[in-house]
Amino acid sequence: MPDTFKPRTDEEARDVVRWAMAEHEPLEIVGQASKRAIGRPVQAGHLLDMSGLAGIELYEPEELVLTALPGTPIAEIEAALAARNQELAFDPLDYGPLLGNPAGQGTLGGVIAANLAGSKRLKHGAARDHVLGMDAVSGRGEIFHSGGRVVKNVTGYDLPRALTGSWGTLAVATRITLKVLPRAQTEATFLLSGLGDDEAATAMTAAMGSSAEVSAAAHLPAAAAQDLAARGHALSGPATLLRLEGFGPSVDYRFERLRALLGAGRPVVRVEADASRALWRAVRDADAFVGTDDLVWRLSVAPTAGAALVAQLAGRFACKAFYDWSGGLVWLAVPGTDAHAEAIRAAIAACGGGHATLVRAPAPLRSSIPVFQPQPAPLAALAARLKEQFDPHGILNPGRMTAGH
Incomplete structure (x- = not known):
């Protein structure tokens, strides 16, 4: 059999897994392999390349629902949503540059497998909180469906939540349905300069607990701020960042509320929409450590x-x-x-x-x-039971999360 399999249908993916199960041949599962260097090296001699299962199958902007295949680039999904002023509110980070790869190569399957979320996680949750349904092939070589209004299957597990964040060790996703949200009309970043780490923690806690509806809060000590300044961001010294999103007048009002709450006697800078988005992408993707x-x-x-x-x-x-x-x-x-x-x-x-x-x-x-x-x-025992339910022969991404499993 070939070392690389590239299915283009659910049934072809199922047939590969059935072959692997029958032959006791482990499979390493990838999309564009942008996150392949995270986790333990997989102990498998064959590659299951899911990039051939790609494309947006269903997008209903009025219903805030999108269904896509796992090999669909996240960049393609984000572009389709942006054209309708919508977004993935969990703002998945892009690990590519941090791992020495080009930006924009991540796929939907990889985002769900890794349960990725960006800086707005505190407000909107992680990827698993936005998954409405999933089709997948278990390590038993069985296609199963859990989607839409289906909350649990007969095993008693909330399958999308169980599979999201499992790094491909339980099943191979073949179709994913997500809820999407309207995109903010504009945004701005409230930037406080010169705070130490403890002071910044206090300021961020106060901001997140205020009525300013802060969607993200981050702090860059001097070294990290300097690294991002070298990449073109207007930063000087330690920077505490508070993100505000929404309609323009609302952002303006909430910015002044933060100034009254935190800005007395401190230098405050307003970072406007495009520069704000670029700065938060740099924070989200850990650009300070790239290269x-x-x-x-x-x-x-x-x-x-x-x-x-x-x-x-x-x-x-x-x-x-x-x-x-x-x-x-x-x-x-x-x-x-x-x-x-x-x-x-x-x-x-x-x-x-x-x-x-x-x-x-x-x-x-x-x-x-x-x-x-x-x-x-107790959690390790639950994980072992899940593995036994979904992949009893241990053929899916063996060894990626823990030795031997």
Whole structure:
């Protein structure tokens, strides 16, 4: 059999999985392979290339619903939505440049497999919160459907939520239905300069809890701000960013509310629509760490714990960081070849708990340490039961999330 399979229908994808199951031949599942370097290297000798299953099958702007095949480029979907003044509100990040690939290569299947979300996650949720339905092929070689008004199938699982974020280890998605939302008429960024990490955390918490309806909050310490300034963004020194979206008069009013809440005696800059969108794309996609050789982590903690976590880590080893999700998402760059995985996860536990994912590292290192956060025993047992239900022979992306699974 060939080393690469490229199905163009659900039935062809099912037949490949059935062959792999019968022959005990594991499959690595990719779209455009833009996220192939995240996770443990997959232990498979055959590639299931889903890029041939591509295209938007259904788009009903009035109903805020879109159905597309997994190999559809996210850029194509976003362009179709933009033409109708709509968007994917979870704003999926583009890992391509961070991993040394061109921008704009991600596919819908990859976004759902990785449960991606950008800076507006606190307001709109992650990808799984926008999935209405899914068709997929299980590791048993069975096509199943869960969509629209179907909440659960006979297994008792909410299938779209169970499969979103499973990195292709449970099933192969062949069709995905999403809810979409109207796009804001305009936006602006309220930029506070000169705050330290702790001050910024306090400011972001106050802004997110205010009536200003902030859709995203991030903080760039001096080093990260300098890196983005070198890429053409108008930043100087530490920058705390608060995103406002909506109708123009509403954005203007809420901007002044933030000025009254946070701006007394502090330098405030207004970043207008196009520059604001470009700046938030740079934050979302971790552009500050693009083009370096550093190891890169994504750390998810309580928003009030991010600054303390970084301070603790900086006291133990060299690192650079910046904050998204109002301080709850910490992007951490570590120079050298030591990922400091045990120290990072111990520090997260000491700060109240959270998750650490090693996003960028050489394959040998990703093979030798847990890339994803090790699960507590009850969650690990549930994950094992899900794997047994959907892929009992372990042929789908084996080893990507944990050794041997």
